[in-house]
Amino acid sequence: MLNDARSHGLWEKTAIAAPRTYPLRGELTADVVIVGGGFTGLSAALHLAEAGQRIVVLEGAEIGFGGSGRNVGLINAGMWVMPDDLPGELGDIHGERLLQLLGNGPQIVMSIIEKHGIECELERNGTLHCAVGKSGLAEITERARQWQKRGAPVELLDATETASRIGTKAYAGSLLDRRAGTLQPLAYVRGLAHAALRAGAVLHTGSPALSCVPAGAGWKVSTATGSVSAGWVVVATDAYSEGPWAKVRSEQVHLPYFNLATRPLSSELQNSILAGREGVWDTKEILSSFRMDQAGRLVFGSVGALRNTGTAIHVGWAKRALSRLFPQLEAVEFDYEWYGKIGMTNNALPRFHRFERNIVGFSGYNGRGIAPGTVFGQILARHILGELGEADLPLPVTDAKPQPFRSIKESYYEIGAQLAHFSGERF
Incomplete structure (x- = not known):
């Protein structure tokens, strides 16, 4: 996207086409303006539009530009935190509520895909x-x-x-x-966009929000070339937040994560590697993940950014690591490479913020964006529609607090991943 081959890699080459959208021009009114065209924003848009609400989505770049279009594509249940630890972090009520909600998250994703006929290479094999x-x-x-x-x-x-x-x-x-599975993430988020448009939502890309000010009983969100006035604002920008809600970015430490994809493997190799098409990740501190796409390409990823010295180091490590895991691959080569940023909170759990009256958002998915993002978008819709009060939400209301030493931590993660991968799998 935006002429960067390392932003979305394989996913951009194989995803369904995005809907035709344009930057916002002029002044619009709506019931809800949603800032961010990823899983959360488009899920909220879809469910609100289906309920008859007038919805405008403002996406700063393109549909799925952030983590929604770059990730591995694992539809996981729950979060990184151990299930028994959630009540201790969130309290008994919110902890068990979040566990139940996100435990059922993959099934909600799959039901939306089925209902709207989204072509996104869905695999239900766990x-x-x-x-x-x-x-x-x-x-x-x-x-x-x-x-x-x-x-x-x-x-x-x-x-x-x-x-x-x-x-x-x-x-x-x-x-x-x-409960879990895999999908093509950019195709899924583009499918959500198509479904939201069919339900009556309005989507504008290339339209970053620059300000949000009170307007009558609601709010006015402005871009460089227009504005939307609405009673509610949904902030769905997560790790890529900037502008009026840059505080969401400040409470997260960016963890870079890259993916590499081989050319389609032979039938014999496909039968010997992940024949059941499960998605995989390991328990290492600097973890690795891999899965097959529908064409039989092996997609392999780990922590690290494909820029500067990191590109050669991480690609070289991945070749060595895959050769050790699967000697039958022999001299593996990659046709696609891309990376993005995972937003990590200080306790590896998401957040619910009420920034002002009727300005709300979930964020902090910690590398678990597909199911939580979809489910939280649905929850936001129900909250705005009056079906769920704040006391009934899966997370308590918290303030966005900057993480201390954030820049130092981010540099440590990027450099540390390079050091680990430079020496990794050599001996």
Whole structure:
């Protein structure tokens, strides 16, 4: 996007076409103005428009420009935090409420895809959280126990079953989550945009919000070439926030994450690597993830930014790492490479903010954007429609507080990933 081949890589080449949209020009009125054209903003737009609300979406760049169009494409249930730890972080009511909501998140995503006929390479075969060594096995064993006591359809697999499913003996075991799956993320977010337009929403791209000021009983959100006056404002810009809601960016530390995609593998190789098409990630601190796309390309990713010295270091490491995981790949080459930014909060949990009266938003997905973003967009719609009060939301109201030493932490993550990958898989 925006003439940058490393912004969306494979996803831009294989996604369905985005709807034709234009920058905002002139003055509009609406019931709700939504700032941000990603999973959260477009899910909110779709559900509000279906309820008969007049909706205008303002996207600063293009549909899915941020994390929604760059991520791995794993439709995960829950968050990174262990299930039993959520009540301690959020309180018993919000903790269990969030667990139930996000545990069902993948099914909500899949039902929306089915209802609206979104072509996004959906796979319903689950995900595998793979254990690296004894500590990794202990981690996923405990995670399985905590989900199973809540009735979740998760299963702990031993090393032999894991190797059979993935095609490598590198892991001590894995946690199979049958609720989860994979999709083509840019195609999905573009599909949400098409569905929102059909429901009556208005979408403007190339229209970053520059200001938000009171206007009568509501608010006026202005861009360089126009404005929208509405009773409600939804802030759905998350890790890429700037302008009036730059404070959302300031409470998150950016963790860079890259993906590389091979050319389509032969039928023989596809049968030997992830034949069941599950999505995979491991328990390493600097984790790796991989999955197949519909054409049989292996998409492999990890922490790091593909810029400056990082490009050669991360690509070189990925070749070595894949050769160790799957020797049958031999001299693997990549046809596509891209990266984005994950917004990490200080407790790895999302936030709900009421910035002003009738200005609300969820943010801080910590690398779990697809299901939470979709579900939180739906929750915002229900809140605005009066179906859910603040006391009924899955998260408490909090203020956006800047993280201390944010720039230092971001530099540490980027440089640290390069150092780890420079030496990784060499011996």
